[in-house]
Amino acid sequence: MSIFVVVKCPWNAKRSRLPKCTCKVKRKCKYRLYATRLDDGLTFQIRSLNLEHVCAFTTKNRMVTSEYIAEKYLETWRNDPNWSLIGVQSRVKFDLGVDVGYHKCWVARARAKMMIHGNLDGQYSRVWDYVFQIRKFNPGSPTCVKVDRIDRPPPIFQIMYICLAACKEGFVKRCRPLLGVDGCHLKGQYPGMCLVVVSMDVNNNIFSVAWAVVEVENAETWQWFLDLLVRDIGSDEGDGLTFMSDRQKGLLEAMNVVVPSAETRFCVRHIWANFKLQFAGIGFKENFWKAAWATTEAEFNFEMAGIKYLSEGAYNYLNRIPPRHWSRHAFSTNYKSSMITNNLCESFNAVLKDAKDKAILTHMEWMRRYVMKRNYEKREGVDKYDDDFMPYIDKCFKKMYTEVRYAKVHPSKSTNFEVDYKGGNFTVNLVEQKFNCKHWELSGIPCIHAMACIVNQRLIPKDYVNDAYSKEKYLLAYSPAFSQMPGVDQWEKTGLDEPLPPPPPPYQEGCLEGLPIRKEKRSRVKGVK
Numbered sequence: 001m002s003i004f005v006v007v008k009c010p011w012n013a014k015r016s017r018l019p020k021c022t023c024k025v026k027r028k029c030k031y032r033l034y035a036t037r038l039d040d041g042l043t044f045q046i047r048s049l050n051l052e053h054v055c056a057f058t059t060k061n062r063m064v065t066s067e068y069i070a071e072k073y074l075e076t077w078r079n080d081p082n083w084s085l086i087g088v089q090s091r092v093k094f095d096l097g098v099d100v101g102y103h104k105c106w107v108a109r110a111r112a113k114m115m116i117h118g119n120l121d122g123q124y125s126r127v128w129d130y131v132f133q134i135r136k137f138n139p140g141s142p143t144c145v146k147v148d149r150i151d152r153p154p155p156i157f158q159i160m161y162i163c164l165a166a167c168k169e170g171f172v173k174r175c176r177p178l179l180g181v182d183g184c185h186l187k188g189q190y191p192g193m194c195l196v197v198v199s200m201d202v203n204n205n206i207f208s209v210a211w212a213v214v215e216v217e218n219a220e221t222w223q224w225f226l227d228l229l230v231r232d233i234g235s236d237e238g239d240g241l242t243f244m245s246d247r248q249k250g251l252l253e254a255m256n257v258v259v260p261s262a263e264t265r266f267c268v269r270h271i272w273a274n275f276k277l278q279f280a281g282i283g284f285k286e287n288f289w290k291a292a293w294a295t296t297e298a299e300f301n302f303e304m305a306g307i308k309y310l311s312e313g314a315y316n317y318l319n320r321i322p323p324r325h326w327s328r329h330a331f332s333t334n335y336k337s338s339m340i341t342n343n344l345c346e347s348f349n350a351v352l353k354d355a356k357d358k359a360i361l362t363h364m365e366w367m368r369r370y371v372m373k374r375n376y377e378k379r380e381g382v383d384k385y386d387d388d389f390m391p392y393i394d395k396c397f398k399k400m401y402t403e404v405r406y407a408k409v410h411p412s413k414s415t416n417f418e419v420d421y422k423g424g425n426f427t428v429n430l431v432e433q434k435f436n437c438k439h440w441e442l443s444g445i446p447c448i449h450a451m452a453c454i455v456n457q458r459l460i461p462k463d464y465v466n467d468a469y470s471k472e473k474y475l476l477a478y479s480p481a482f483s484q485m486p487g488v489d490q491w492e493k494t495g496l497d498e499p500l501p502p503p504p505p506p507y508q509e510g511c512l513e514g515l516p517i518r519k520e521k522r523s524r525v526k527g528v529k
Contacts (some may be wrong), residue, residue: 059097060099070112131160140165143160158215159224178241181226187357195212195213198345201477238259263332266326421449444468
């Protein structure tokens with residue numbers, strides 16, 4: 001019995017499984033291949049062949065599925081996680097000559113991420129293992145996991161808190177006691193919130209201290225997060241700390257409970273964003289920002305009087321916010337920072353955009369590696385800098401040198417001066433570092449009035465800079481090194497019969513030991529789980 005194969009363009013092949021020809025003009029295509037099998041049973045011989053097509057070709061192919069695209073371009077996604085879907089469509093068209101839809105590329109990207117980072121549900125089941133590895137390979141790193149429904153298993157994940165030993169030690173050693181707190185929304189199958197707290201290093205750059213992933217942002221989660229934080233850094237009710245925030249939901253209530261002794265500052269940019277919704281205009285804007293920048297009470301009252309002249313309601317609106325939260329003149333001088341915006345957290349949240357859509361363990365590992373790599377680069381880079389103070393000081397002085405020529409100095413004696421600058425008169429005492437503009441006391445860097453006196457006396461400006469900006473203090477902050485960790489396939493598995501090692505004293509009562517963690521799937525449709 002002979003076996004043969006016929007291949008032809010199926011414009012009229014009603015019984016063929018191949019797609020039918022979609023040409024508007026129905027005409028028989030000449031493309032045809034005829035082959036028969038030889039006696040050995042393995043070889044086919046082509047008897048006739050005509051490769052001429054008279055019908056049009058199509059750019060649709062059902063065989064190019066989302067699974068196929070994910071597998072074919074898996075390494076491309078691994079190397080470039082931010083590869084756009086428009087770029088995927090163009091790449092498939094160039095490589096295969098096939099048009100694919102936007103939704104199919106979206107599903108392919110989701111499949112590729114799952115292949116690279118693992119299943120989201122599976123990662124929640126290994127949260128406990130991750131905490132164990134952090135404590136094992138980074139001794140002294142406070143970590144904690146909080147779950148719900150402990151009495152009705154399986155428990156549900158609520159909060160994970162991470163404070164690496166190198167971050168904690170670096171902040172306590174030499175970062176200024178100024179902490180910016182903020183939260184950013186996470187994307188993906190299980191959306192939540194990532195709470196972060198960052199500080200300011202000697203060079204006025206961000207320094208990561210701790211972070212946590214929570215289900216929702218409210219007073220309870222903020223209180224839990226801040227309570228662990230202040231215990232880790234050794235502060236009693238926030239004494240000696242300054243917190244900068246955007247007045248997020250529930251944060252102020254948590255601060256009043258956990259850190260009542262801390263100084264709290266509000267981001268002026270967010271205050272202005274709410275203020276201008278009711279009182280817009282260039283006059284309000286100029287007076288508002290000048291009041292926030294004011295370093296003396298007289299200057300602040302002058303600008304507030306201008307706002308009151310424009311609108312009594314605008315004045316009452318701002319007067320309800322105590323000046324100690326948003327105006328420089330009312331800030332404490334113990335922290336050597338005159339910052340009035342929460343740029344620290346905004347910068348860190350901008351960096352986190354690459355990790356917001358990742359599974360929880362991948363998200364945590366991304367942050368750990370980012371902080372580890374950044375601290376290493378800062379530690380190695382400072383060795384090439386041979387000055388006693390960090391480059392931020394040179395940057396500030398460079399701006400002052402262009403303005404100091406407009407200041408007129410009137411010496412009273414070798415250390416006391418009066419300075420006329422832009423219509424104002426200011427007093428300066430270089431020995432006691434006292435002056436009525438307060439900017440030097442706030443920041444620890446000589447102001448324009450002090451700089452005019454220093455230049456006038458042919459002195460060295462850096463001799464009057466606070467040691468909070470020294471290279472020595474910078475090295476102390478970045479000297480603690482991170483310990484490397486193995487991959488997830490090498491993690492030790494923990495369970496009920498293998499409980500975690502005892503947590504540090506602050507968490508002895510709050511940690512739930514030895515329980516597998518799992519997160520329930522929750523639909524966006526109301527009433528559906």
